[in-house]
Amino acid sequence: MTELVKVTVEGGVHRITLNRPEVMNALNREMRLELLAALTAGHNARVIVLTGAGRGFCSGQDLTDAEGLEAAGFEAILNDEYVPMIRAITEAPVPVIAAVNGAAVGAGANLALACDLVIACDSAVFLQAFTRIGLIPDAGGTSFLPRRVGLQRAMGAALLAEPVTARQAEGWGMIWEAVPDDRFAEVVTARAVKLAQGPTAAYAALKQALRGAFDQSLDQQLATEASLQGQCGASADFREGVAAFLGKRPAVFQGR
CATH class of the missing domain: 1.10.12.10 (Lyase 2-enoyl-coa Hydratase, Chain  A, domain 2)
Incomplete structure (x- = not known):
């Protein structure tokens, strides 16, 4: 059986990899539960790194996962599963790095923005795709986005649902840094090691x-x-x- 969330621990660095590359690491219920457990376990490390397998970071909610997607279930699925994941990041007693290795879409974008430090490769994009399917940003997006980029840019990103490139996100202050793809792994590792050795x-x-x-x-x-x-x-x-x-x-x- 494939691990939907992979965890490795080395030198105090608790690395979590979303592992459904065939669907750009879309979040189904099983994956959300595994991710929450992995994030909670990371509270005992010195730094957490969250990234994705394959060519994407996370494409958000898996829309083929029927459970909880009916109108009556959205509030419950957010309160019961997404909110604990976000709080496991924001309330972690250690730094949490989002290593955005590709597209971060919908809840996937906001999962990244919940983290303390966001490092993206140049080819990554951030997309608040919610209005494309008649929804509003969730997973903390309505809180994180305006705080990071201001109301006008947050409105534009959410209303227009257009991709924001990694370099554009860096310029807006949405993320800490965008780095060339060929240096991405090196930079993330260096940042994680430095934080793991800190106070x-x-x-x-x-x-x-x-x-x-x-x-x-x-x-x-x-x-x-x-x-x-x-x-x-x-x-x-x-x-x-x-x-x-x-x-x-x-x-x-x-x-x-």
């Missing part, structure tokens, strides 16, 4: 502070910063970081 407790605090910033006033955010910085300042990683700086050597962070 994981600080990364967790950083994610909490930045992801909550849109929902807080300046005073609230300043208080959050002070609290989280207090926790980081009491950590072994901080002591190691200072010692390494003073000793003019690379820091060796132990993490959680």
Whole structure:
């Protein structure tokens, strides 16, 4: 039986590969459940990398998967399956990289945008395809997209349902970087290794502070910063970081 989601772990890097290349890694129910389990398991690693097998990242919901697609089932399938997947990414205590190796469409695009760092190959495209079939963006798209690119670009991408190239997405601030296809694997690996060697407790605090910033006033955010910085300042990683700086050597962070 083919694994719909493949997981490898090496050097603290928890690599998750969506593995239905024959359908551009479209998400059916079994795959969604496997992906949720893989993401949750990754919380115990030092960094998570999410990518796709074959020539696409993820083409979104598998429209041939009848279960949950009837009108009465959309809300349930989103609440029961998509929301836990998105939260497993956004609430992960470690950095999550989306390595977008090809087309990211519909829920697949928003699965990528949920991640902390999005790295795409030049040939990748992002497509909010929902209005083509009479739907609105889901899987967090109505939250992630306007926060990353502003309301006008989010409206255009969603209303027109036209592809956004990787370079265009980089220019908009939708993703962190677009890299040449022949360097894509090398760059993703280098980013993942660097993060895996970093101060994981600080990364967790950083994610909490930045992801909550849109929902807080300046005073609230300043208080959050002070609290989280207090926790980081009491950590072994901080002591190691200072010692390494003073000793003019690379820091060796132990993490959680």
